[in-house]
Amino acid sequence: MNVIFMGTPSYADEILKELISDQEINIVAVYTQPDKPVGRKKVLTPPPVKVTAEKAGIAVYQPTRLRDEETVAELLKIDCDYIVVAAYGQILPKAVLDHAPCINLHASILPQYRGASPIQQTLLNGDVKTGVTAMLMDVGLDTGDILKISEIDVPDDEMVATLFERLTVVASELTIDVLKNYKNYTPVKQDETLATHCTKITKAEGKVSFDSAQEVYNKYRAFTPWPGIYLESGLKLKNISLVETKSKNDSGKIIEVKKESIIVGCTNGSLEIFSVQPESKKEMNVLSYINGKRIGVEDTLS
Structure with missing residues (x-):
């Protein structure tokens, strides 16, 4: 079968x-x-x-705008059985959608998390399951009819990089399956009543406060390495783990200083x-940071 492929990142x-690598494609x-x-x-x-x-x-084509008439005309001259789209980053005009079945591989269980950041959104919401949806594209944003969904479990300590890698494997296998x-x-049409959306991640979203330990940890999982998470002061939290979510504490208070780490209380949890990494400096062990600031147990990390 002949396939036009559209995509950009890893x-x-x-x-x-x-x-x-597939001999039939x-x-x-x-x-x-x-x-x-x-x-x-x-x-x-x-x-x-x-x-x-x-x-x-x-042959590689890199149009600035896929919608331009000349670009569309050029594409329509290419004979193909299918068009496969994965994180391309441009909207396909109707003429292209009509040229051949356009199959999109979206990294969520649609209609959940339509949009630009489904993998991060999965972690931000603490979901225990996610997947990849193969769908027939239409003129909407991730609104097309579903062909098949492949699901995987999400451990509660999974980071965005490893989830990204696992979903990539799922998407690769699903693509071959659906084409063949x-x-x-x-x-199957999507249930619009269940649709949710997510937008492109911005640096501002990495800002955290010590209100909910679970929320801070979920942001850490979703936003490492970029945009990272940081406090109002600009101090980046580079390596953290969730201790618990039940205790009530003064926000940001250092509860315990351990051999290689500190325990910080949140309004809910710790x-x-x-x-950590102070602004304009390199990453450092948190003990070096608090010693330099001359703070310890009962003081507030900032």
């Missing part, structure tokens, strides 16, 4: 690699976002998907903190 790249073209400047030196860097496609000798068995699946 999540999409792993799916593309799986498709390329022929990737006839890859669409990805334009190269972007990265790092302090603003080095123009190609998306992971582009690198993989070029190594495999696949497409005719055996009956599309956290163990191992390392």
Whole structure:
């Protein structure tokens, strides 16, 4: 079968690699976002998907706007059986949606968490289950009919990086399954009454206070390494764990100083903190930080 692939980040790249390795699937073209400047030196860097496609000798297209008439006309000349879309980052116009069945791999159990940050939202909400949904795309945002959902459990200490990796594997396997068995699946409409949405993560969302230990820990799981979590003072909490969620404490008060960490109370619950990073400084052991600040048990971490 002939497939046009659309995607940009590493999540999409792993799916593309799986498709390329399958003898029954022929990737006839890859669409990805334009190269972007990265790092302090603003080095123009190609998306992971582009690198993989070029190594495999696949034609790569990087339109700034997929909706432009010339871009659409060019795409419609490419004969294909399916279009696979995974974290592409652009809206597909109706003409493209009509060109071939467009199958999207979304990292949530739709209609839950439509939008840009479903993996982070799973952790922010403390969900015990998530998955990948293969759906037929329509003109809405993640609103298309569902073909198949693959679910996985989420441990209560899972971090976003490992969840991302596991969901990528699920998505890769699901893509192959749906492409090869497409005719055996009956599309099912999403229940709009159950729909929830999530937006692109911003740096401001990493700000925390010691109100709920569970909430702080969930943000830590979802936002490490970026944007990270930090206090009003700008102090970043780099390595923490959840102690418990039941106790009542003064917000931010240091309850105990241990050999390599401190226990900090929250209005609800407590956290163990191992390392921090003051503004404009390197990450350090939390004991070095509190010793430098000359604070200890009964003082407030800030």
